[in-house]
Amino acid sequence: MGLFSVGSALCGLANSLPQLVVFRVIQGMGGAMMVPVGRLILLRSIPPQEMVSAMVWFTVPGAVGRVAGPLLGGIIVTLVSWRWIFLLNIPFGVLGILMARAFLSDTQERIKQRFDIVGFILLSLGLVGLVSGLDTAGRGLVPAGVTITLTTVGALCVLTYWYYTRRVDKPVIDPGLFKFKAYRTAVAGGMPLRVALGASPFLLPLMLQLGFGLTPLMSGLLTMATAIGSLCVRALLQPAIRRFGFKAILVVSTLLTGVFYALYGLFTPDTSHTLIFAILLFGGLFNSFAMVTLNTLGYSDVPPGRMSQATALSSMGQQFSLSLGVAFAAFVVTITASFHGHAPGTLGATDFSPAFIVVGALTWCSLFYFYRLSPDEGAEMRGAG
Known part of the structure; x- marks a missing residue:
């Protein structure tokens, strides 16, 4: 939440498109870490027979945000400045940090393992390449060769990562989880x-x-x-x-x-x-x-x-x-x-x-x-x- 709030503040202060893109990446990194952690806390603390009810409540804040977001965004852009779309995240981020410190215990994984840096690099390059290549396809933003290169490199990195996970014990993300049918x-x-x-x-x-x-x-x-x-x-x-x-x-x-x-x-x-x-x-x-x-x-x-x-x-x-x-x-x-x-x-x-x-x-x-x-x-x- 701290990284998300800092990224939001930087986005609100950005003076150019490249700055905004970089600061949005920082904001996205913070936001991406919040969702799996929150869901993991829920899954570890709620018994299966109560999970439906818990998941419904877990998704309510997001639904409320989606109700208020379009209206609030329209009001901000119409009456004030686009910068406040990002700056408004800061007080909510601070409130979230205070509530987390007050209500969440400091729990950690009992099993320690080395961070899989090779897998992390391969998977990151693969996903960034695929999304970037597909995002620029047919839009004339970059030459066609760049789009093809990004997509090809991304696909090769993801494929390489899949083969890589078959010979390491603890990959950063384990594709073996797909053997579980519901998952x-x-x-x-x-x-x-x-x-x-x-x-x-x-x-x-x-x-x-x-x-x-x-x-x-x-x-x-x-x-x-x-x-x-x-x-x-x-x-x-x-x-x-x-x-x-x-x-x-x-x-x-x-x-x-x-x-x-x-x-x-x-x-x-x-x-x-x-x-x-x-x-x-x-x-x-x-x-x-x-x-x-x-x-x-x-x-x-x-x-x-x-x-x-x-x-x-x-x-x-x-x-x-x-x-x-x-x-x-x-x-x-x-x-x-x-x-x-x-x-x-x-x-x-x-x-x-x-x-x-x-x-x-x-x-x-x-x-x-x-x-x-x-x-x-x-x-x-x-x-x-």
Whole structure:
């Protein structure tokens, strides 16, 4: 939290784009460490039969943030300065540090092991190369040769890391965790769903502001609907899982999530704002149904001794999927705009529709994994919370 707060302060003080990029990396490093640690604390302290209830509460702060974020961001950009989007993180970071010191005990791993520096370098280079290469593809930001080189080097580093882990005892991230069915389903099977989750918040504000000509404030008010839908699901999820089980919830919510993402692509500048709000609300609701269910089920078959690495690998996969979603969405929009004869700076409303339809179809790829779950998967976690 300290690193995240420092990074936020530096972002708010940045005077150039290169500075902002570097400071965002620092901020991202701090944020990336908070999620797996928080989830690990939860998994180690809550019994399985209470995990659904605990995970619902664990995700409430994030849902509240997504409700307030678009509106607050729109107000800040409209009335003050973009710098305050970052500076506002500082008091919350300080509050988080104080609460952590007050309520969390200083626990450490009992088993000590050397840090796998070789694996860390290979995996870091691989992920950075893949995301950077995909992000620049077709956008004209760098020469095509640079994009191909980044993607190729990234893929080779990831492949090398996979072979490397087969001959070391304690890799920094152990791919052997994928032998656990529920965990494999949550991380690998949920990747298409998370790619779509990363693409949607990127596409919606751009479509509403650049395509429809709405102000940042009005755009924030409309996109807030997805977060409200996400928050509403917290009251419904636990009884739904008890009644229907994890598999049924995942299959139905993923199907409906894809449908609603595709419906976003049918919006036009003349579409009623009330209708847009309603569709975004239900889209956020069904997407949240799928994601919270998936995140709860994923750790049901992981042994306690491997939980630390499992949360790290899961968080890494989630962040990679979200980044890939942004890169993929940008690529589809760029290709569509080029087909329509539009320059990147003059995007129209029709340039976004194919991206939403493709993203909606992409979510259904996760069904290949979800259908293979047994109807009683995670039965020990469906008890009273």
